Amino acid sequence: xxxxxxKFGGTSVATIPLIENVAKRVINAREQGHDVVVVVSxxxxxxxxLVELAEEVDYQGLDGRREMxxxxxxxxxxxxxxxxxxxxxxxxxxxxxxxRQAGIVTDVEYTRARVLDIDSTRLKAxxxxxxxPVVAGFQGTDEQGNITTLGRGGSDTTAVALAAxxxxxECQIYTDVEGVFTTDPRVVEEAxxxxxxxxxxxxxxxSLGSKVLHSRAVEFASKYQVPLRVLSSFSDASGxxxxxxxxxxxxxxxxxxxxTRDEAKLTMLGVKDVPGIASxxxxxxxxxxxxxxxxxxxxxxxxSTDFTFTVRREDYTQAMGILENIAKSIDAREVTGDNKIAKxxxxxxxxxxxxxxxxxxxxxxxxxxxxxxxxxxxxxxxSVVIAEKYLELAARALHSAFDLVEEDK
Amino acid sequence: xxxxxxKFGGTSVATIPLIENVAKRVINAREQGHDVVVVVSxxxxxxxxLVELAEEVDYQGLDGRREMxxxxxxxxxxxxxxxxxxxxxxxxxxxxxxxRQAGIVTDVEYTRARVLDIDSTRLKAxxxxxxxPVVAGFQGTDEQGNITTLGRGGSDTTAVALAAxxxxxECQIYTDVEGVFTTDPRVVEEAxxxxxxxxxxxxxxxSLGSKVLHSRAVEFASKYQVPLRVLSSFSDASGxxxxxxxxxxxxxxxxxxxxTRDEAKLTMLGVKDVPGIASxxxxxxxxxxxxxxxxxxxxxxxxSTDFTFTVRREDYTQAMGILENIAKSIDAREVTGDNKIAKxxxxxxxxxxxxxxxxxxxxxxxxxxxxxxxxxxxxxxxSVVIAEKYLELAARALHSAFDLVEEDK
Numbered sequence: 001x002x003x004x005x006x007k008f009g010g011t012s013v014a015t016i017p018l019i020e021n022v023a024k025r026v027i028n029a030r031e032q033g034h035d036v037v038v039v040v041s042x043x044x045x046x047x048x049x050l051v052e053l054a055e056e057v058d059y060q061g062l063d064g065r066r067e068m069x070x071x072x073x074x075x076x077x078x079x080x081x082x083x084x085x086x087x088x089x090x091x092x093x094x095x096x097x098x099x100r101q102a103g104i105v106t107d108v109e110y111t112r113a114r115v116l117d118i119d120s121t122r123l124k125a126x127x128x129x130x131x132x133p134v135v136a137g138f139q140g141t142d143e144q145g146n147i148t149t150l151g152r153g154g155s156d157t158t159a160v161a162l163a164a165x166x167x168x169x170e171c172q173i174y175t176d177v178e179g180v181f182t183t184d185p186r187v188v189e190e191a192x193x194x195x196x197x198x199x200x201x202x203x204x205x206x207s208l209g210s211k212v213l214h215s216r217a218v219e220f221a222s223k224y225q226v227p228l229r230v231l232s233s234f235s236d237a238s239g240x241x242x243x244x245x246x247x248x249x250x251x252x253x254x255x256x257x258x259x260t261r262d263e264a265k266l267t268m269l270g271v272k273d274v275p276g277i278a279s280x281x282x283x284x285x286x287x288x289x290x291x292x293x294x295x296x297x298x299x300x301x302x303x304s305t306d307f308t309f310t311v312r313r314e315d316y317t318q319a320m321g322i323l324e325n326i327a328k329s330i331d332a333r334e335v336t337g338d339n340k341i342a343k344x345x346x347x348x349x350x351x352x353x354x355x356x357x358x359x360x361x362x363x364x365x366x367x368x369x370x371x372x373x374x375x376x377x378x379x380x381x382x383s384v385v386i387a388e389k390y391l392e393l394a395a396r397a398l399h400s401a402f403d404l405v406e407e408d409k
Numbered sequence: 410x411x412x413x414x415x416k417f418g419g420t421s422v423a424t425i426p427l428i429e430n431v432a433k434r435v436i437n438a439r440e441q442g443h444d445v446v447v448v449v450s451x452x453x454x455x456x457x458x459l460v461e462l463a464e465e466v467d468y469q470g471l472d473g474r475r476e477m478x479x480x481x482x483x484x485x486x487x488x489x490x491x492x493x494x495x496x497x498x499x500x501x502x503x504x505x506x507x508x509r510q511a512g513i514v515t516d517v518e519y520t521r522a523r524v525l526d527i528d529s530t531r532l533k534a535x536x537x538x539x540x541x542p543v544v545a546g547f548q549g550t551d552e553q554g555n556i557t558t559l560g561r562g563g564s565d566t567t568a569v570a571l572a573a574x575x576x577x578x579e580c581q582i583y584t585d586v587e588g589v590f591t592t593d594p595r596v597v598e599e600a601x602x603x604x605x606x607x608x609x610x611x612x613x614x615x616s617l618g619s620k621v622l623h624s625r626a627v628e629f630a631s632k633y634q635v636p637l638r639v640l641s642s643f644s645d646a647s648g649x650x651x652x653x654x655x656x657x658x659x660x661x662x663x664x665x666x667x668x669t670r671d672e673a674k675l676t677m678l679g680v681k682d683v684p685g686i687a688s689x690x691x692x693x694x695x696x697x698x699x700x701x702x703x704x705x706x707x708x709x710x711x712x713s714t715d716f717t718f719t720v721r722r723e724d725y726t727q728a729m730g731i732l733e734n735i736a737k738s739i740d741a742r743e744v745t746g747d748n749k750i751a752k753x754x755x756x757x758x759x760x761x762x763x764x765x766x767x768x769x770x771x772x773x774x775x776x777x778x779x780x781x782x783x784x785x786x787x788x789x790x791x792s793v794v795i796a797e798k799y800l801e802l803a804a805r806a807l808h809s810a811f812d813l814v815e816e817d818k
Contacts, residue, residue, distance in 0.1 A: 016465040056425040059498040071490035074483035081480035089468040096479050
């Protein structure tokens with residue numbers, strides 16, 4: 001008999017018939033002899049409704065964050081009660097738990113709290129009595145009993161944290177997609193759902209824009225060695241299992257190709273290559289709360305340097321303005337930019353032992369006459385910046401060249 | 410400087426502009442130098458929305474009551490956060506508190522819990538710091554931390570209980586009417602808002618269908634000697650103050666006239682007058698969960714008796730069926746009934762010392778040719794049952810004859 005923590009997101013509990021569907025999945029696992037703890041998000045557009053109410057009040061002060069958490073946490077509380085009733089209607093003993101009742105203690109950072117501790121005494125007692133605990137995701141209380149929410153990816157984090165403390169055999173994240181894909185199926189028709197993937201790979205994929213799972217939950221699962229499974233609430237496929245790298249599993253070189261559009265790059269040409277120049281350029285950008293992604297610096301023969309970095313496309317104009325001012329003050333030659341670029345990354349733990357991945361990737365792009373504007377690499381990831389218009393072509397060519405179409409073992 | 414507990418019901422907080430109106434009333438009291446604790450209900454139709462969700466799940470089991478409380482308590486939680494934000498927007502330090510955070514401990518009777526204890530440490534600390542605590546009405550938790558709700562009149566009860574434990578100078582219940590009226594203004598145009606009334610009178614008026622205040626909150630206020638004021642969220646009138654009977658105040662004989670339509674009466678004629686006959690008749694009625702209001706029994710000269718009682722009109726047909734079965738088994742002569750009756754009551758602590766109230770009341774009705782079908786009296790109340798069609802006529806005649814039109818001192 002195993003213990004599963006099953007987490008269902010907002011689209012999976014958006015209506016009462018969908019909540020009944022969730023109940024049936026829980027019951028199915030129980031009938032196979034497993035214990036289940038359920039974690040749920042707020043119903044469909046409930047959070048939007050609550051946010052709109054707060055926006056109508058329109059209080060901008062810092063103390064409003066405490067009240068936002070009081071407000072938003074009601075969303076999950078509605079779902080837990082309805083799902084508990086639905087499970088009981090189908091003959092399963094069930095009981096709902098708010099974050100506080102589930103023993104979830106966080107720090108006091110309202111709207112983005114972090115889990116400090118979980119007192120699982122009550123949940124364990126309920127499990128021993130054969131009850132299915134239905135826990136509100138996304139929320140906890142600080143040590144004074146103030147309600148807090150965990151911010152983005154909060155419900156996933158709740159599920160993983162509970163799985164860790166209850167030593168669950170698997171934390172199952174039910175979503176509206178079938179699992180983690182080799183790349184975006186809307187762009188590459190042959191994209192395929194992965195059977196397994198490592199935490200590291202998932203982290204690279206998640207932070208690069210795969211919307212399936214928030215990186216925070218993946219980090220948490222990796223830290224506490226909680227096997228994580230992403231699967232669909234609406235199909236019976238087994239989804240994608242995310243675990244540690246397994247010595248025995250034959251590791252494909254590349255697990256997936258991910259990309260983001262909506263990028264822009266800025267270059268300062270002819271900068272004097274002296275210490276402190278990078279921070280002189282990026283300091284004012286960061287002060288303006290503009291997030292910088294890739295950074296590349298090349299030293300030319302004349303000891304001047306070209307400094308390039310990427311930002312989100314919406315920040316392009318503002319960043320350009322800042323850069324032009326800096327250019328004057330540090331006597332740089334010229335500022336150029338391009339807001340029609342995209343970033344494409346290949347991710348895979350297998351590339352550690354395969355030095356040839358990068359060169360093969362560049363050759364495939366060259367064969368398609370796609371110019372690479374920037375390159376950045378990490379141990380399990382290679383990212384390139386290319387013109388946005390070539391993005392689909394590049395993704396399809398790489399997906400095919402690296403045999404991602406083939407079923408993994 | 411006084412401390413007020415101000416309670417605002419669902420219609421007073423139904424929209425964000427109305428919540429702003431509430432904030433302004435609170436600020437007004439603060440500007441006059443008073444401390445304020447606010448208690449609020451769920452916004453307008455929010456409770457209905459939540460009940461509909463539960464009805465769609467349609468779980469009938471007893472354990473569903475715990476989950477109903479988890480569900481319904483979210484309604485007030487939404488309001489407290491929004492009102493706290495609104496107060497802060499207007500420059501007032503405010504903080505929201507759920508029932509649990511406000512220290513409200515109840516028994517474990519889900520959906521109709523009773524307040525056992527209030528730990529007011531936190532609220533007192535907030536008041537000392539100049540913060541306006543905004544407390545969710547209607548809810549608490551049991552000693553294990555399970556969420557409970559207080560059932561009908563719950564938010565009023567929360568307000569009174571907090572006023573009692575905080576030793577507030579006044580508990581102000583804001584509603585959508587101006588206060589307690591001498592009678593229903595829709596029936597008697599001259600009906601007038603009372604300036605003062607005693608707890609006892611209010612109890613008789615509340616339990617007889619004056620919808621302004623739930624009798625439970627009045628009982629609570631009476632027990633803990635909390636001065637209670639009923640007033641409108643939408644006007645500046647001072648409302649009705651409900652306190653103990655004050656020796657020095659010149660007590661009017663009659664404070665108000667109240668009535669209920671939707672009544673029906675049933676009579677069993679020619680019952681043998683032997684001990685136990687009343688329970689033989691009313692036992693099966695009560696077993697069928699039919700509430701009985703007035704009961705009148707007269708003994709005739711032949712030692713047989715006529716037994717009459719009233720029920721809600723919606724229970725009439727079922728009660729009649731039960732009664733016909735009983736009539737056969739106890740050999741009664743006949744069962745009759747009337748479902749077009751109404752009950753009218755006059756209430757006033759002054760009638761204790763005025764024996765003539767009853768006879769004057771009966772004479773006024775006789776002058777209007779209104780037949781009295783049943784009479785029931787208590788120390789501060791006389792109730793009569795009459796044909797429903799005469800109700801308005803009777804109410805107007807009595808209101809005028811007992812000088813209720815005149816302003817009280």
